[in-house]
Amino acid sequence: MSFSAVIVAAGGGSRAGAGPAKQWRLVTGRPVVRWSVEAFLAAGATEVLVVIPAGAEAELTGALSGLEGWRAVSGGASRAASVQAGLAASNASDETPVLIHDAARPFLTRDHIHTLLEALKNAEGAAPALPVADTLKRRDGDAVTTTSRDGLWRVQTPQAFRRSILVDAYAAWRAPADPTDDCAVVEAAGGRIALTAGDPMLMKLTYPEDFAMAERLAGGARITRIGQGFDAHRWGPGEEVWLCGVAITHDETLIGHSDADAGLHALTDALLGAIGEGDIGDHFPPTDPKWKGASSDRFLIHAAELIAAKGGRIINIDVTLICERPKIKPHRAAMRERLATLLDLPLDRVSVKATTTEGMGFTGRGEGLAAQAVATVETPL
Template sequence: MKTIALIVAAGRGERAGGGLPKQYRPLAGVPVLRRSLQPFLAHPRIDAVRVVIADGHQDAYAAATAGLALLAPVTGGAERQDSVRRGLESLAGEAADAVLIHDAARPFVPAAMIDRVLDALADAPAALPVLPVVDTLKRGADGAVAETVPRDGLWRAQTPQGFRYAEILAAHRAAAASPPATDDAALAERAGLRVALVEGSEEAGKLTTAEDLARAEARLAAALETRVGTGFDVHRIGPGDAMMLGGVTVPADGGLVGHSDADVALHALTDAILGALADGDIGAHFPPSDPQWRGSASDRFLADAVRRVRERGGRIRHLDLTIVCERPKIGPHREAIRGRIAAICGVPVGRVSVKATTTERLGFTGRQEGVAAQAAATLALPAPEGETL
């Protein structure tokens, strides 16, 4: 069964405040939309993912989804129902058997919940994840309770909602001129389709208000573990009158020799971050045998490591760098180096430490044959899936 996930992100999200639509708001440093896409991109039973966006949100969408393997986005309509229909129409050439329709404001969908929805489609044309109503329900009138509503048989609907593609497309087309439905399962009901109920998840709650976003931030912060990585690098001194150190050109009696710009400080920091991620080292991602990296600015390497942290939903807590050399003197350039590293990594300068030391004229650094750098990176990172802290 070929399955495509259709993520609806065409809303304005005004109730969440902040001036930015909630689907593009950062949540622990990662846009809500990106977090909502990740469970579907990582799921082995999902063949492709497409996002429906609002006109005018193209730049925000591009920034939030950079590097993700997605079908091209589709522009939505005035109402959610219009947006979903346009998204479904856009899949006509994809030969989909099933489609999952999901709200971008639900970023924490468990993989098991996706499985339950897909499993139900083997026996029904539509599947709806639900949660029981546990609170007593009241109907009000004129500011007072008019009656107590029995909650037996009542459920809270969630997404992703699953459908056999041809049948939900037909239901949407038939309802195009009708009053908007509150969700896609309602349209399936109108079309006479059987909608199977499956177990939802409290984790898959919808972010609607600023308070919802704040609670999600707190939840993510509580679920992060601390990781520490270290890095060490050496480059020899050759001809030249300046060295790249920490992204800053430092005048010197000689230059550093290497395949790239030989920025020993940024190389050590890059390896420290990759070490905390348990994601290899700088040579694995940017091999010196590859001619495309010859003479490359090392800030590209560090920026790529930072990108990997963000894609994992992590944060850089602190960076500590020690540069080991007799000359040049690092002190006069320390603040410029701190500022440059902070800018590359997108962290406050107060989270970057730069120190310098010598080896008292001992060894290759003491003989001014080379410069060494040692770094430590402290990250806050979600635990690997399936592990508990």
């Protein structure tokens, strides 16, 4: 069944504490609003309208970088006004189902969406809901009384309606206060609402502590990836060598298009390999003159940024330098500290080691230096 989606992301999120509005904040490296847009697109939405504050187009474009099939709509002064703005911008026909969703509920799934669409076949609206499990208290001044929870439900989003039914219901709304959700509008117009099984994962991010909980919940759907890298450079005339981001005074230097930091090159390839993004040459071709003499720090940071863009994080790294000279041990602490700084890792997650080949091979003969690296990365499924 084809359907449209309106994601309401026009609020300021003042209760979420200091920082960006909650729709732009990150959960496991992904902006909150992106979670829902991706879910609707994956479920087959024919259009996704994201209702945002006026002037927030740049924030939305950045948050949804790389995604297609969505459009931005400027919202209103209230949630109800923003929903109506999204409906007005929709290209859906009158009978097309439209799902209205709060951007602050990021853990939307295909199953949630399809269950609502099925329920809508026999009702004017459908919404996921959870029965109230906690004892309810009402406070009136100093008096506190218990209220029965029988028949009470906590309604979530998305909420599904045929477009014309919701548009007409909003046009007929005459209550003095704005509705707290869209089902209330359709109910007031005489429509029947079907309640589908709610999901605790459809929690609404409202307070600062909700974001910490969301990080923990999202962490359950993650996988660990391992990448490895290898690099080698020949020795040539020079006075210093760069290894793992540290300059070491030496009577030779490593020859390469960039600064020839074999340690950083191997580590960059390990990070890229962990997320299936090719190798360093794909991103920084040695035939491109703009990378001649470039600091390899830039290559490593680029790989780390790609991991973060996928919602991932680096767990630990391990670099082994293979050479007869220079002696690595006096510089190993500085190398570890430099790598920890570049990748924003605790020092105990960064390892730098060195070994020789007992005079064998090109490293043993002093013709060059080699490096190998292993990186462990965690990303969403």
